[in-house]
Amino acid sequence: MSLGIVAFLLGLFGVPLVLLGVAHKLRRRSARVQAGFWGAVWGHCIAGVIAVTWGMIPPEAWTDSEVARGAAGLWGLLTIPAIGALVRVAAAGGAKAQRPREGKSDRAATLS
Secondary structure (H helix, E strand, O other), X not given: OOHHHHXXXXXXXXXXXXXXXXXXXXXXXXXXXXXXXXXXXXXXXXXXXXXXXXXXXXXXXXXOOOOHHHHHHHHHHHHHHHHHXXXXXXXXXXXXXXXXXXXXXXXXXXXX
């Protein structure tokens, strides 16, 4: 199994599993983690569209020296979500962590 196939499988199955783990109790995580999560989700969606589009090229059109198809199809699903997460975290800047309030919630305070 080549390194490209391993990267493809990690991008196809590993990235969604990591995103699923991060999404658990996402509202309680810091703003930076939330931004990275949504950047990775958008990046994975874009990478999926790119991989499917490049995958529709018929085999007769492939050449031995073609690098873009392999890079987009095999490595894109792993690298584009990481790039999306980094871009969103950088765009979020120095956002402060959002911590849940301790004690009674706002709704409980208004009812009592």
